[in-house]
Structures are given as C-alpha cells and as structure tokens.
Amino acid sequence: MGLGGRLVLPWRCLVALSLRLLFLVPAGVPVRSGDATFPKAMDNVTVRQGESATLRCTVDDRVTRVAWLNRSTILIKIHNVDVYDEGPYTCSVQTDNHPKTSRVHLIVQVPPQIINISSDITVNEGSSVTLMCLAFGRPEPTVTWRHLSGKEGRGFVSEDEYLEISGITRDQSGEYECSAVNDVAAPDIRRVKVTVNYPPYISNTKNIGASVGQKGILRCEASAVPVAEFQWFKEETRLANGLDGVRIENKGRMSTLTFFNVSEKDYGNYTCVATNKLGNSNASIILYGPGAVHDGSNSASRAMACLWLSGALFAHLLLKF
Structure with a gap:
C-alpha cells in the first residue's frame, strides 16, 4: 500500500474512537466525579459570566480513556463563560472495558444590570404615577425603589420593579433611586427625576x-x-x-x-x-x-394693643374723678 494507504488507516481509527466515546455516555442517574467509584451525586461548579471554567474529572490508573461531553462536543476548559454555557456536563471514563460516567452542573452567575427604566417625568399634583425599573441577573436581582428627596425615615420605599404613587403631592417630587442587587457584584443603580407641578402658595x-x-x-x-x-x-x-x-x-x-x-x-x-x-x-x-399699628402676621399683638389702650383710658378716667 502506498503513502495514501498509510494515511487512511489512522483517520479511520480516529473516527471509530470518537464514535466509541460518544456511545460511552449512558442515559441514567448522574454520579459524582472525583474517583473511579463514582457515588450517585452531582457536583456544581459556579463561575461568573466572562470568567473561565475548568471542569476536572479525577480518575485512577485503571482508566484507559477520558472525555468531557456536552452537546456532543468534547470539552475540558471553557473561556469567557456566558449564560448559554450553563447546564450539565458529563465526564465519560472507561476502566477495564467498563464505562463509567459522572456529571457536573455548571452554574453561571451574572452581575445585576438594569435593562429598562422610566425616563424623567413631569406631572401635576394629584396625578397617579408609575415608575418602572426592569433588571436582569443570575440569580435574579432584588429591585428596590428609594425616594432620595424625602426626609430621613419618610422616604418612599418599595421592593418591586414597579413603584406606584396614587395622588402624588409636591412633597413627593424629586429623585427616585432604583437599585438592583444579587450579591454577585456591586449593585446597579439608576435614578429618575419626578417633577410635580402645583399652583402658587404665598407665605x-x-x-x-x-x-x-x-x-x-x-x-x-x-x-x-x-x-x-x-x-x-x-x-x-x-x-x-x-x-x-x-x-x-x-x-x-x-x-x-x-x-x-x-x-x-x-x-x-x-x-x-x-x-x-x-x-x-x-x-x-x-x-x-x-404711629400706625399694622401687624398682619400677629393678630394677638393687635388685640393686646387694643386692651392696653382701653386700660389706660379707664385708669385716666378713675384719676379724674
């Protein structure tokens, strides 16, 4: 057989080996990686989005072949992990001609991110207002609204993506802060300004x-x-x-x-x-x-002035008689 014939044999062997590895993954109960005994359990590997994930399968000297399988792809290390990489991964091991498998579940954490929030708005006093703050993250973030312009202890607070204010008053105008938190990274914080129109009040x-x-x-x-x-x-x-x-x-x-x-x-x-x-x-x-007595801001003072004048006149009349 010529040079071409010698090249065909290794290629066929590689195809046969790949097919054999694929069929080593049985449908059944997941087991723990770590040794050739494989107790019935599943390990979790947690990594943040954008980082690298290393999936390890520790075996002993009896093992002749090892492969990582996920979506029919052989994997060992995943760079720049994304949410689409999350899911179960199977380690296939062949020992003494008997295949064994373990499964690892990859969990991808995503920092909180506010993806949609209400724009600054202007409303008339007495109107109803709804503020929206939609956030994404893994695990799902907690969304909190806070009224920054409110007095301490009286700020409007809501733990929901939607903040509803019925019959808004002038005291409820100002900046509202939306915070998305899931402990993976620093909170994502955005603000909305609410302007409340109201008629003049002279003081x-x-x-x-x-x-x-x-x-x-x-x-x-x-x-x-x-x-x-x-x-x-x-x-x-x-x-x-x-x-x-x-x-x-x-x-x-x-x-x-x-x-x-x-x-x-x-x-x-x-x-x-x-x-x-x-x-x-x-x-x-x-x-x-x-000499004129005019104090529109203090009616009590005017009353005292009148009383003093009356008393002075009465005393003058008593002395005269």
Whole structure:
C-alpha cells in the first residue's frame, strides 16, 4: 500500500474512537466525579459570566480513556463563560472495558444590570404615577425603589420593579433611586427625576412701616412649580416697574416692591398676585407710617394693643374723678 494507504488507516481509527466515546455516555442517574467509584451525586461548579471554567474529572490508573461531553462536543476548559454555557456536563471514563460516567452542573452567575427604566417625568399634583425599573441577573436581582428627596425615615420605599404613587403631592417630587442587587457584584443603580407641578402658595407676608422720605420694601414669597410670575396692585391699579418712584424685582420665589422715597400717598394696602399655569394666589400687604399699628402676621399683638389702650383710658378716667 502506498503513502495514501498509510494515511487512511489512522483517520479511520480516529473516527471509530470518537464514535466509541460518544456511545460511552449512558442515559441514567448522574454520579459524582472525583474517583473511579463514582457515588450517585452531582457536583456544581459556579463561575461568573466572562470568567473561565475548568471542569476536572479525577480518575485512577485503571482508566484507559477520558472525555468531557456536552452537546456532543468534547470539552475540558471553557473561556469567557456566558449564560448559554450553563447546564450539565458529563465526564465519560472507561476502566477495564467498563464505562463509567459522572456529571457536573455548571452554574453561571451574572452581575445585576438594569435593562429598562422610566425616563424623567413631569406631572401635576394629584396625578397617579408609575415608575418602572426592569433588571436582569443570575440569580435574579432584588429591585428596590428609594425616594432620595424625602426626609430621613419618610422616604418612599418599595421592593418591586414597579413603584406606584396614587395622588402624588409636591412633597413627593424629586429623585427616585432604583437599585438592583444579587450579591454577585456591586449593585446597579439608576435614578429618575419626578417633577410635580402645583399652583402658587404665598407665605411669609408681613406689613411694613416706613417714615416719609425713607426707603420701604414690601416682600412677597410664593412657592410654585413652575415658578410663579408676580404682579403688584394698589387698590385696583396695577403698578409698573420704574413708575412713581417704585421698583419691582422678581427673583425665583421672591418678589419685592421697593419705595426709595416714601411719601404720604404711598401709604395704604397693596396686593401681591402670584400666577402660573395651574392657578394663582394673592396676599394683601400694608405700607404704613409712624404711629400706625399694622401687624398682619400677629393678630394677638393687635388685640393686646387694643386692651392696653382701653386700660389706660379707664385708669385716666378713675384719676379724674
């Protein structure tokens, strides 16, 4: 036989050996790798996604052939492990012409990853809001929502992929943090900003006293989202900036009405009006002169002043008679 004939024989032997190895894997109960006795059990090998997995089959001197079989492929070491590599692997061993097998289950762990989360949203106060945070990982991660803008101990918390808020209030606006945890790696954390629109609410107004010729400043503060626009009125007349010696200045939540040189005609009742697309609010503020009693922020003080004046008048009448 020529050179071609000598090459054919080894190739046929290799095919026969491969077929023999494939048929060494019986259908039956899985057994433990580690020695030729193979007790009935299955080992687990756990590895993180992207790492390498080494599957070992320890045998004694009686073994003549060893092969790792999975999906009809001979394997020993798996590089860059992925979730598709997870599953059972069979070690086939032939000792004294009697095949023995063991099975190892490869478990692939995957770090938590948030794959879909709600975008930042803007809603009106009183609306219902649903935030979504979908995460993947092996084992399946736990998803937790936390309200970062809430006061300590009062933050909105939910252990679910969906966070539902019925009748949202302005106090529930701010950032919400979604965290996915499965202890394989560091948590995956993402945030969603929730903006809650609400109509203006005027607070902290106070009547102001100023002498003729002095400077007087009236202040009006309004909380609102979107930020409120301000207007000032005296009686029913709207005031314009720069006219009649007054200046109107708006900065964020605060509006000021400044009199640089107070005159008698400037004394009286002024109205601040704060407006946004959801509504408006107004408040009355008084600019008064020396000797006048005007304290809109403290009605008890006004009552005490009246009581003192009445007592003084009564004492004066007693002394007279």
